[in-house]
Amino acid sequence: xxxxxxxxxxxxxxxxxxxxxxxxxxxxxxxxxxxxxxxxxxxxxxxxxxxxxxxxxxxxxxxxxxxxxxxxxxxxxxxxxxxxxxxxxxxxxxxxxxxxxxxxxxxxxxxxxxxxxxxxxxxxxxxxxxxxxxxxxxxxxxxxxxxx
Numbered sequence: 001x002x003x004x005x006x007x008x009x010x011x012x013x014x015x016x017x018x019x020x021x022x023x024x025x026x027x028x029x030x031x032x033x034x035x036x037x038x039x040x041x042x043x044x045x046x047x048x049x050x051x052x053x054x055x056x057x058x059x060x061x062x063x064x065x066x067x068x069x070x071x072x073x074x075x076x077x078x079x080x081x082x083x084x085x086x087x088x089x090x091x092x093x094x095x096x097x098x099x100x101x102x103x104x105x106x107x108x109x110x111x112x113x114x115x116x117x118x119x120x121x122x123x124x125x126x127x128x129x130x131x132x133x134x135x136x137x138x139x140x141x142x143x144x145x146x147x148x
Contacts, residue, residue: 010112012054013081021053024081025064034063055084056104086111103132
């Protein structure tokens with residue numbers, strides 16, 4: 001049987017691996033109801049939504065849509081966490097080497113692709129989807145790298 005493409009998605013994890021704050025709902029969350037939809041979310045023992053964290057405003061959310069929950073449960077897509085530091089290093093590297101300033105949301109995908117490339121080894125093809133633009137994140141980038 002011929003295998004199709006391998007699909008992998010990255011989630012915004014905590015600032016550091018030991019920090020409890022995260023937005024990695026499929027990695028750290030559990031099934032529950034959010035906004036009337038059954039999905040995965042960050043919640044306490046009573047089902048109350050927990051605060052999330054991501055350096056990326058677009059990924060700082062305690063839940064995930066039902067489609068991603070289904071893809072996760074079906075095994076069609078693998079989901080792995082990316083820390084703030086990993087995402088920001090990927091943003092720095094892509095900006096420096098390619099002249100592309102990605103949105104911080106997309107920097108998580110770049111960090112994931114870099115990790116996956118190391119895992120797969122040479123001679124393998126990867127496709128990475130970038131969305132948005134990094135110019136909106138310049139203050140966050142400046143603060144992170146202490147450029148000001």
